[in-house]
Amino acid sequence: ISCTHKNRYASLHPLWQSPITIPGGSRQSPINIQWRDSVYDPHLKPLEIRYDPDTCLHMWNNGYSFLVEFEDSTDKSIITGGPLENNYRLKQFHFHWGAVSDWGSEHTVDCKVFPAELHLVHWNSCKFGSFEEALMEENGLAVIGVFLKLGANHGGLQKLVDALPSIKYKDSLVELEEFDASCLLPSCPDYWTYSGSLTTPPLSESVTWIIKKKAIEVDEDQLEVFRMLLFTSAEEDEKRMVDNFRPLQPIMDRTVRSSFQ
Ligand SMILES: OSc1ccc(O)cc1O
Numbered sequence: 310i311s312c313t314h315k316n317r318y319a320s321l322h323p324l325w326q327s328p329i330t331i332p333g334g335s336r337q338s339p340i341n342i343q344w345r346d347s348v349y350d351p352h353l354k355p356l357e358i359r360y361d362p363d364t365c366l367h368m369w370n371n372g373y374s375f376l377v378e379f380e381d382s383t384d385k386s387i388i389t390g391g392p393l394e395n396n397y398r399l400k401q402f403h404f405h406w407g408a409v410s411d412w413g414s415e416h417t418v419d420c421k422v423f424p425a426e427l428h429l430v431h432w433n434s435c436k437f438g439s440f441e442e443a444l445m446e447e448n449g450l451a452v453i454g455v456f457l458k459l460g461a462n463h464g465g466l467q468k469l470v471d472a473l474p475s476i477k478y479k480d481s482l483v484e485l486e487e488f489d490a491s492c493l494l495p496s497c498p499d500y501w502t503y504s505g506s507l508t509t510p511p512l513s514e515s516v517t518w519i520i521k522k523k524a525i526e527v528d529e530d531q532l533e534v535f536r537m538l539l540f541t542s543a544e545e546d547e548k549r550m551v552d553n554f555r556p557l558q559p560i561m562d563r564t565v566r567s568s569f570q
């Protein structure tokens with residue numbers, strides 16, 4: 310069964326309008342995760358997260374989302390274990406969200422859509438020399454996806470939310486002193502994992518996705534600040550940065566594994 314394409318695709322940014330199909334694309338993201346079709350893999354290890362808050366550099370609006378970027382010239386902030394063969398270095402994290410809290414996530418679980426989704430992007434520093442090189446290689450990247458659901462205010466996220474007005478326009482940037490990205494992860498270790506792609510151009514099929522089973526809670530006021538950002542620069546006609554998610558892609562010949570029974 311496919312998830313009914315509700316009107317959440319009605320007003321997408323041109324980038325995501327036509328579900329761009331990559332010629333010969335066989336492992337595109339995002340996908341719907343059908344819980345009952347996922348296969349428990351007892352060989353999956355616990356994911357190890359080792360982030361150093363001092364590697365945080367800045368936050369900027371790249372015209373698709375807002376990103377927090379990290380200094381990645383050493384293995385100071387890495388993930389390892391889980392489905393991964395090597396260490397993967399934290400490069401950046403960013404979010405996808407909707408114009409309203411009825412939709413916004415890229416992945417879905419049993420067709421359930423969340424108001425937003427966090428992506429923590431890492432690259433294989435054992436096999437490649439840079440993020441840009443790893444981006445084009447099979448298993449070059451590992452991205453942790455975390456669903457955001459409506460609930461209590463998220464204290465760690467609030468530090469970023471407070472700085473968002475200063476990067477309202479495309480290509481604006483603000484320095485950040487230390488930020489511990491692990492505060493954005495749920496405490497539950499459970500995850501699904503599958504082979505996929507970037508969800509923004511160049512849509513490279515180089516991503517080992519690690520989707521956390523548990524969502525983190527944020528409140529409506531925090532999402533409202535996300536929605537105040539603009540896709541556009543100061544000189545252009547204002548376009549609010551909302552609905553920056555890619556439509557669901559076919560699972561093709563892929564299996565989603567779970568780290569839990
Ligand atoms: O939207 S997903 C995504 C975007 C940029 C990137 O460098 C990696 C990613 O997984």
Ligand SMILES: [Zn+2]
Nearest residue numbers: 403405428508
């Ligand atoms: Zn993303």
